[in-house]
Amino acid sequence: MQLSTRHLLGIKNLTKEDISLILSTAAQFKEVLQRPVKKVPSLRDVTIVNLFYENSTRTRFSFELAEKRLSADTINFASSSSSAAKGETLLDTVNNILSMKVDMVVMRHSASGAPHFLAQHIPAAIINAGDGINEHPTQGLLDAFSIQEKTGALAGRKVAIVGDIMHSRVAQSNIYLLKKMGADVTVCGPPTLIPKYIGEALGVNVNYNLKETLEWCDVANVLRIQLERQNQVLFSSLREYSLAYGINRNLLDSLHKEIVIMHPGPINRGVELDSDVADSKQSIILQQVENGVAVRMAVLYLLSGKN
Amino acid sequence: MKTILTSTQLTEAITVLVSKINEAHPTLAEVVFVGIQQGGVVVGNDMIVALQQLHASETVQYGQLDITFYRDDIRNEILTPDTMHLPFAIENKTVVLIDDVLFTGRTIKAALDVLLDYGRPAKVELCVLVDRKEHRQFPIQADYVGLTVQTNKADKVKLVNKEVVLISK
Secondary structure: OOOOOOOEOOOOOOOHHHHHHHHHHHHHHHHHOOOOOOOOOOOOOOEEEEEEOOOOOHHHHHHHHHHHHOOOEEEEEEHHHOHHHHOOOHHHHHHHHHOOOOOEEEEEEOOOOHHHHHHHHOOOEEEEEEEOOOEOHHHHHHHHHHHHHHHOOOOOOEEEEEOOOOOOHHHHHHHHHHHHOOOEEEEEOOHHHOOOOHHHHHOOEEEOOHHHHHHHOOEEEEOOOOHHHOOOOOOOOHHHHHHHHOEOHHHHHOOOOOOEEEOOOOOOEOOOEOHHHHOOOOEOHHHHHHHHHHHHHHHHHHOOOOO | OEEEEOHHHHHHHHHHHHHHHHHHOOOOOOEEEEEEOOHHHHHHHHHHHHHHHHOOOOOOEEEEEOOHHHOOOOOOOOOOOOOOEOOOOOOOOEEEEEEEEEOOOHHHHHHHHHHHOOOOOOEEEEEEEEEOHHHOOOOOOOOEEEEEOOOOOOOEEEEEOOEEEEEOO
């Protein structure tokens, strides 16, 4: 079986079969990561550039580890320390890198659609590692992998996505993926942080009440408040946000069931999640990070073919 | 399509393989068995049942190995991996690799690469149901062979529904 696409630009243009293939391949790579030698030779003839025009710790390390564990050669690019700071265009930068015989591009950019633009102009396979407020497909895949691993399935699961839905590429990729795989999704947050027509557009439920949402769901994926993407005041203070939409131990204990807590990181502790929730048994935040490497190995492996 | 081994003959061949292994390894404390996906696992499953009957007092250690990520022609076609499951340490053990058909030897070479990423076995032996001896591309030979067949290089020999068939081009 093969993927229906040669790039991973977003979950939006993946089929259900593509998603299942990536998740089942990731399960095999997770086994590789438990071995004494956590490495396979599959991509030893492949060179990959990690092109990060925006800051990242987890995603960049996760991709780099995934590449190394597939035996690929890797080079890293950070825009702040490169010629992009001198005004070189994205396409020029990438074409220069590709002329040094690079086969795949992993790319993060603050402009939504930047990887889609690149895919139209260069021959290499492109993997979107987050573009603006559009998509973060590998995060969506690793979240789905983690939900499936923890609860046994995706179809029929009730997943709440809580927080800044408006500015979140993680939310968008999660919604596309979960809906395709037959899960039920509710988005929850202050009305100012939830796009007005998201219910009709993406087929999700909208609930502004956190307690009701948590009472409904099996899994709550809690998003970070993205202070860097807000150029207007959408809620009055972090403290007020935390009072209405922060998840703390008392709130979790008041529910009639035990739900799974997820967060894509980095956590604003005390804002969207309290420490005694983030570090509790219900939280699978660190498993998400572990699964991220296996999922990215699967994506890189499946996109590394000749065509 | 021609049948090389009927299901009855296949059962007999497996019985012979098991008795050869039993002769070489009267006790299995230091021996583990590993079937190569997918045909080797089919053969391995049957062999382990028979071996377990002969060794009622000890548990026969058996795992499944997948070579997909180690293939030397991986860039030509990206294949989906099968399950890899080695629930024991192979360090200092004798590993008996099991496969259905030994042809060019490339699968076995890849399987050895996989094994060495799990540890350093004391010895590796190879057990195959069918040996297509004249087509080897690597210096690899089996220790236990069910049946040696003469084939053309373009032929395909496959284990299908508990029978071994030869498909000629």
